[in-house]
Amino acid sequence: MKKIVLFVLIMVMLITIGTTGCNSSSKVTLNVYNWGEYIDKDTIKMFEKEFDIKVNYKTFTTNEDMYVKITSGNAKYDVLFPSDYMIERLIEEDLLYKLNMENIPNSKFIADEFTSPLYDPSNEYSVPYMWGTVGILYNKKMVTDVVDSWDILWNEKYSQQILMQDSQRDSLMVGLLKLGYSMNTTSEDEINQAKQLLIDQRPLVLGYVVDEVRDKMVNEEAALAVVWSGEAMIAKAENPDLEYVIPKEGSNIWVDAMVIPENSENKEAAELFINFMTRTDIALMNAEWVGYNTPQTQAYIQLEPDVKNDKSAYPDQSVIDTLEFFVYDKKATELFNKAWTEIIAD
Template sequence: MNERVVGLKKIAVILVLCMAMVLFSGCGQGKVNEKGYYDTLNVYNWGDYIDPVVLEEFEEEYGIKVNYDTFANNEEMLAKIQQGGNDYDVIFPSEYMIETMIKEDLLQELDYKNLSNFKNIGEQFKNLPYDPQNKYSVPYFWGSMGIIYNTKKVDEKVDSWDILWNEKYKGNIFMLDSVRDTVGITLKKLGYSLNTKNIDELEKAKEELIKQKPLVKAYEVDNYKSMMIAGEGAMALTWSGDAMLLIDENKDLAYTIPKEGTNLWFDTMAVPVTSKHKKEAELFIDYMMRPEVAAKCAGYVKYATANVKALEYLPKEEVENELAYPKGNIFEKGEVFIDLADFTTEYDRIWTEIKSH
């Protein structure tokens, strides 16, 4: 046997060993721990949207280090996944973004053999139009969009979106720096669908928001919260969960869902195509669906959990608060965002025009 053949055999052995390392230790992307799991998991979530304790307890139980990153809005998260530069394993998209990501083949189908705790999710939250068979996502939190206001600064009835356009509160109104949410409630104010694809209706919403702009203190996603707690604003467009959290901090604050209707939203957990550790990703999602874990997150964040078994672990006054947990047919409260496909560019266009006006 000549030296060249011996050399080739050595190379072959090295290649086999390298392949084994890829399969069993991640080949530079993490290694298998003593419990048989990859020792790292990359989670991408909204800011302030999980109890840090449950991450610590997951790490301790499974020997998996959670690399936790946050995003400010769905579009930011989508861009990161589209770029493929980050190996995220678990993400938390909203309902309309699930639709978008399914269409773009950016999500992996879930293996429900690994998700035994899915039975804890309420039936009213399963098989919704954005993911009809829950092939790609499981519900996490849900809620409404409304107005939080300071009862010491606002002495009139707050039951309509119109109050956000009241000049009496000039410089004391916060709006969300989020195109679908801010444009959406403006469309509801005008009596239109928040999923409209009618250019004329969208232009009328744009005109309303340009008219409102001099009254707005700031367009924010997170910073307005501390200012509302400190009494530095009269009212703000907000999500129901944030409202509950703020009311806990300042009893002068109150929350209302306007009579014209609202956005009914759902945030979910999913596994993106960027994940190289699907087994561990599904392990994490199943862990998050344990009733006691879901209750810790709901108690910490103050958002309504879709995990009905978790309600048994939450304070009675929170579960019975109909602003946080509306009773009856929740879909009578408002509309669910849908994916607008190519028409999204029209919303982006008018948002740019509003912000630059």
């Protein structure tokens, strides 16, 4: 008798496990791969609720580690948020799906200057999510000199008070621009000079960080840091002694856009997600939460005036003219990889 009861109980358990398993697998799961600290998580919950789609949200730290993850592993993602030059690389390597823009009607709200960008000239693969610049975040109490040039990052007065980016293109760009070269150079000699400059700088540098930079600057661990503009905006709001500057030698302007990998199995749901993220209220929520600039015109209009009019976030056209996008080049990427390994290992 006991055995029969046990048997029935086990069967009941197995059936319940089986059916609940079925329920969850019939619901679409969308794998989203985005930068760390780059979304208002409430918007994901809103999306899940509105469309009854489960979102499996994962984050990466740099374009390069995202690229390695999607190309070398079996991990399949449905929506990615790479930057311009990485999108160019993914398109070149046939890894992206051509979007059906009819499913993404909200893309009409994207500002003109971000449609048909250099990295996606026919505007078929990507929908911009955020844009921003790279510059120097500094603490006005700790830095007495005028900060308007990358040179200050080599000033021995600030030894052990400088934070650099642990991201190869961003850090090598600083070296290249200080030398007066293009950040998109393909010359081995120029890249090596920039590498040497950054190796010489190592004793002055406190650390090489990415996502930690904001907390460290807010806590006044360091006086100067190379940062992405959105990090600077959030940090400035938390510590009023901080200021963000785009150096006069120019800098990098970038766009992170949403794309769908060719091997995604949920392309329609992915397009739904991209459309949702481009909707005015959602784009506004995200822009306010992450602190970066929104390319969505309607959301931009609704931003708080002091955010919109902050010249360090949304610079004047004269400043934008000094900025450059990163461009992908296969040969140069190998040179950048090698240079960066040597800088970090030194």
